[in-house]
Amino acid sequence: MHIQLFNTDSEYTKSLGKAVRAAVENHIDGRPTEKTLHQIIVQSAGAYPVDVLATLNSLGISYQEDHWAYRANTLSKSESELAVPPSLFADPHPADYDWRFDSATVLNLTDRLMAEAKGGKIALFGTKTVFPPLIELGADVTLFNKSKAILDDLRSAGYTAGLVECDLALPLPAYSNSYSVVLADPPWYLDYYQAFLRRTAELLRVGGIMYLSVLPELTRPGAKAERMVLLEEAAAVGMVLVNQVAGSVSYETPGFEQQSLNAYGLYCQNWRRGDLWVFEKQQESNEGLVEPVTIDEPIWxxxxxxxxxxxxxxxxxxxxxxxxxxxxxxxxxxxxxxxxxxxxxxxxxxxxxxxxxxxxxxxxxxxxxxxxxxxxxxxxxxxxxxxxxxxxxxxxxxxxxxxxxxxxx
Structure with a gap:
């Protein structure tokens, strides 16, 4: 099957070519060694696997195929239809941009939040899979989520306290200045980032910490510029970047995305990575906090x-x-x-x-x-x-x- 780039912007294509070349450069004891397709995809700064494979083909770069990133035509039907392991939640839906952290990331973030909170209150924005382990550890944690269905899944599993159904594009004055730590994983678009940053600035105490998942630089054309805008939006509401760790949050490949990849002849297991940015609320700011953020999504x-x-x-x-x-x-x-x-x-x-x-x-x-x-x-x-x-x-x-x-x- 001939694979064509989904993203055809010329500057993006040039940057992706550089990233792919860098990803395939690997030496052990001074000798070059061929990388697997999955390794190359993971190390290509968030580029979509279809674009990475098209770039490899256009550059004539060889790679090893491996069980984490098969070409779909090398798989049996049962292998190519492997699903994300069942959880207490119903299946993720593409209309919700519902990518969920893998188990290692959930454990890592849980440890970070518990250590940072030091017994203070923790707020979760769009990170429902981190809620149960925090509850089990006795954390004072609140999950703010727009999806009644997701919250009902948690209630059905016996979680009753700390669940707030709300739209994070709207102010939450009842919770202002109440939290020591916020973990936010918004859909990777600027309007969502703006909404989640405003709610964080509203809910955090001065000196409080926000952990934010951020799109890598080659997620799409313009992602690098969007990251700069994100920093400006954070500064406008009194949030200052104090640390960043590239590629430190990993996501399960949801069934809907695997279906899309299969349509291109690919099977990619848990390839997506996000950067983790850490902000501190260093001052109060009322700029824009009472104004709703316009997010243009259809009603379902x-x-x-x-x-x-x-x-x-x-x-x-x-x-x-x-x-x-x-x-x-x-x-x-x-x-x-x-x-x-x-x-x-x-x-x-x-x-x-x-x-x-x-x-x-x-x-x-x-x-x-x-x-x-x-x-x-x-x-x-x-x-x-x-x-x-x-x-x-x-x-x-x-x-x-x-x-x-x-x-x-």
Whole structure:
């Protein structure tokens, strides 16, 4: 399969070429040694694996294939469909930019937070997997999260205290100046960073510490400049950078991202790294803290089918358009790039946590289907009921069943 760069910006391509060359340079006892594909990807400053492989091919650089970053065509079907180990949470969903720390990172961050807090209060922004181990260690910790579904998962597992459902783009005056430490892992976009920094400045006491995951320099074109803006945003709210450790937070490869990589013929296990920046709140600043941050994301209605999470755009109840669907990405049913920059995200009306994405007409029918699926009705039973009620025509049955099967299997 011919691999082409997803990011084609000329300056970015030049920088990636330098990073890849640096990543493959390795010597043991003065002798060159060939690196594995996974090693090269991990050491390429956050560049997407597809871009790293395309660069290796264009530069004619050889590498070893290894079990952490196979070409998908070297795998058996069972190997290529390996999933992230089950957790107490339902599957991560691409619409939420839900990359979760791997187990080693969770342990490392837990130790850091406990040592830094010294018995003080800890706030977690977007880092739900760190919450349970901190609770088990007796920490005074609060998880601030927008997702009711995530918080319900924790409640179902027996965690009842320290859970706050909120939008971090909005002020939280009830919690101001209350915390010694904040750990924040926002989606890697400037509007989210701005929101998380403002909430941190609001919640931290003067002298308090923030640990922030930061996108590496080759995450995308412009990432280096965005990192500089991030520093400016932090300074504007009284936060000063006191330390940074490149590549020190590692993420599990979620099922939705593995699906995208498979579409390009790749299988990459836990390749993503983030930098950890440490800030100290050195002064109070009211600049912009009371103003909401505008984050332009679509509204979704979420349904659960087993561990799967399926998001559907809201429908208009008076819309009588016949039901139909098509893949949102012209390449196929799997969205091949889950970045916010993908031109196909705007066309998605229904999106599963395993990254099947479709454009749909007559979307209210889908909402009714998923409500009944959550009530444990079978797909044939649901479709039969919809036909009898005149909500779909007989000729639409096959399409509706096919879509529901694709999204729920």
């Amino acid at each position: 209605v979420e349904y659960r089918v087993g561990r799967k999470r399926i998001k559907v755009k809201p429908g208009n109840p008076v819309d009588m358009t016949p039901f139909s669907y098509r893949a949102a990405d012209p390449s196929g049913t799997i969205l091949t790039q889950v970045s916010r920059r993908s031109p196909f995200r705007k066309d998605i009306d229904v999106w599963s946590s395993d990254n099947y994405a479709y454009t749909v007409t007559g979307i209210c029918v889908l909402h009714e289907c998923f409500r009944q699926l959550e009530a444990n009705h079978s797909i044939p039973q649901i479709v039969s009921t919809l036909v009898s009620q005149g909500l779909i025509h007989h000729k639409e049955q096959a399409d509706l069943i096919a879509l529901l099967d694709e999204l729920t299997q």
